[in-house]
Every structure is written in structure tokens, then in C-alpha cells.
Amino acid sequence: MSTWPTSAWPGRTGFATVRRTAVLLLAGVLLTGCGFTVYDLPLPGGGGAGGDSYQVTVRFRDVLDLVPRSAVKVDDVTVGEVEKIHLDGYTAEVVLRLARKVRLPDNATARIRQTSLLGEKFVSLAPPADQAGYGRLGDGDVIPLARTGRDVEVEEVLSALSLLLNGGGVAQLKTIEVELNKAMSGREPDVRRLLARLDTFLGQLDAHKQEITRAIDNLDRLSASLAAQKTTLAAAVDQLPAALKVLADQRRDLTRMLVELSRLGDVGARVIVSSREDLLANLQALDPILTELARAGDSLPKSLQLLFTYPFSDATANAVAGDYTNLQLSLDVDLQGLLSGRTPPPVPPAPPLPRVPLPTKTPTALPTVPVPTALPTVPLPTAVPTSLPTSLPTVPAPHPRSPAPGCLPPLTCANGAASVVPAYDANLGRLLVGGVL
Structure with missing residues (x-):
């Protein structure tokens, strides 16, 4: 019969260690089989939202190394935590749980920030800075990609700096400095004059900046006019080769x-x-x-x-008053005299108008005209005739007068009140017209 060496048999402390290891392995297997992860374990430092809370989904292009249970802050004050992160196509969707007392507008913005240079990441919520807020962010709302972003990472800054130092032009600054010293050595007065003229030139530009702005605006309007007439310009350009060919021919x-x-x-x-x-x-x-x-x-x-x-x-x-005028006209047309060259006889002057004596004294008083106290009574006819005469009385017509031989018929005026009788003298060949129009 073999015996176990006393030195190889575990003591009380060894049994306790083995037992704890087995329990931990069993717990891990059970937790893995039930779907729990390490993120589901309660960790210290998390900003829980409590029982009265609501969910908001935020979409990011890149969440960096943001993890669940990270803090959600408004004005650097923790108001909730990151509940879940999952991928939807090429967009990361982050589910936030916020306390019910948090009030944000419906167009709020979200940004992934960092507590310090090497600190943890958190989600920062804020009202929009470029427009006024409206509505209220509620349970189930989604903040789209247009209103999300992230800060620059330290790694990105160091990578850009290394690119500038290694593959950039920093190493060529020394060469530039040496070449500038060689080019400007002994030409300091010329450089000073150049700087003075450059200062004057910039001053003139600053003094005429309104005219420059106006010229740019006019150029913009000209460009707009050309753009509006681009069809006409295109037609002119299309016809230009034919015109040039005609000129060449x-x-x-x-x-x-x-x-x-x-x-x-x-x-x-x-x-x-x-x-x-x-x-x-x-x-x-x-x-x-x-x-x-x-x-x-x-x-x-x-x-x-x-x-x-x-x-x-x-x-x-x-x-001319109305349709007539007082005019006495004597017209002597001697056709034979005009044809033979004789001068017509002189026209006798018109008789002078009679003079009306004016009173030498103005009467001091006008004569009194008696005014009747009562008007005489005119008797009215007792009966009115019931019928009118059917015919008018006949008026004898005037005896027609034949014009004398060698004379023209009489000319009647427009108003019929007077007439002008022209006469033609066959012996003298004169047309005499006299009368009152």
C-alpha cells in the first residue's frame, strides 16, 4: 500500500485557494452561458440616472474608445450614462440614459470629449450654438449625424506633428534662412525701401477698399449677367468660326x-x-x-x-368773337394789269370813325325811378284750345333776281344776316369785292 507524501499534500491554505479558483471559474462559465458580459457588472464611478429616466439614441461616425457606463454630461455636470453601443452599418449608435430632470431642446447636439489629456471619454450634450433651440428632447428621440461630432485625439495631434517634423519643411527652414541672408546681405537699404513702398501700397489699398469692394460687386453682377446670357454667348461663339472664315476668305x-x-x-x-x-x-x-x-x-x-x-x-x-368778325375788305385784282405790268390804282383810304363826345362832368346823383307797389293783374284764358292748326300760312316767295350779264351771283354769309356781292368788270378785268362779313 502506497502512501501520499506529507510534503505534497496541500494544507488548509491550499484547499482554500483551490476552492476560490474553482468557484470563480464556475461563476464565469455560468455568466457566459447566461449572456452577461463584464460591462454588466456594477463598477464604481459610473453616473447612474436613477429610476426616473429616459433614453436618447445618438449616432456617431466614430466613437473612438467610448465604452458603456461612460458618463453623459451637460455643461460638465454628469446627468446620465452610456447604456449601450452597437453598430448600424457604418454608423455607431449610442444609447444614452438621462435623468428625467434634464431638459434639452429637440435640436440638441452631442459630442465625444475627454476629461483630460489622458482621461476617459464622455458624451457631452448641449443646445445648438448656431441657431435657436426648439421643442424638448424626449424619450426615444434620435440625434442625427448632422448634430454630432468628436474632439481631436492626442494621437492625431502627435501624428500630424511628426509628419511636419519628419516629412515636412521644418528641415528646410535652415536652408531658407541661409539663402535669405545671402540674398539680402549688403542690400539692407533696398529692402527698407521695398518695405516702405509695400507699406504705402497696402495703405492705398486700405484707403480704396470701398472702391475695390464696389468693383468686386460689379464684377459679380457682370458675371451674373453673363451667366444669364450664356445661351446667347454660346451661339455667338458657335457662329464665330464661320465669321472668321469669311474674314479670312x-x-x-x-x-x-x-x-x-x-x-x-x-x-x-x-x-x-x-x-x-x-x-x-x-x-x-x-x-x-x-x-x-x-x-x-x-x-x-x-x-x-x-x-x-x-x-x-x-x-x-x-x-374773332364767336363765328364772325367785323371786317371790311376791298380786294382789287387786275389780271390785265398784272399781265401787262401796270401798277393798280391806289386804294382810297377808309373813312374816319365818328367821334363820340364824352361828358365833361360826372353826375353826382342818379335820377330816381318810381317802383310800383303792386303788379297789374293779367287775365288768364278760361279755355285752352284742344287742337292745333294742321297747316301753316303760305308766305309768298321773293321774286328771283337774275344776275346782270358779266356779274357773279350773290354770296350769302354764314349767319344769313348780310351778303357780299362780288362783281367782275369785263372792261377793266378787275374783281371787286366789298361788303361786311
């Missing part, structure tokens, strides 16, 4: 025309030089005429105005 004729035009210019110059004295003489001869026309002034336009309406001026209409 007629290049010989155009060249000949320009040569002949040059010769015409030479001939015109010779003609002007040859006729210079005659031209100056003509201008000197026109000087008195132009002087007299200038001296006539306003009289010339007035005379031209009266020439086309002679003998009636613009004021003639003011002398």
Missing part, C-alpha cells in the same frame, strides 16, 4: 481696301492743302453773314413763324 479684298483707303487719305490731304487758301477765303466771306445772323437773334425765328401764316399772326384768333 476676304482678307485680300480687305487688304486692298485698306491700301486704297491709305491712298485716299493721301489724296484728301493734298486736296485740303491745295484748297487751304480758298477754304479760308470762303470762311472769311461767311463771317459777315454769320455775324448778321447772330445779331438778328430772336427776330429770325419770329419772322419765320409769321412767314407761313401771313397775313394772319398767332394773335389773330383773339380778334
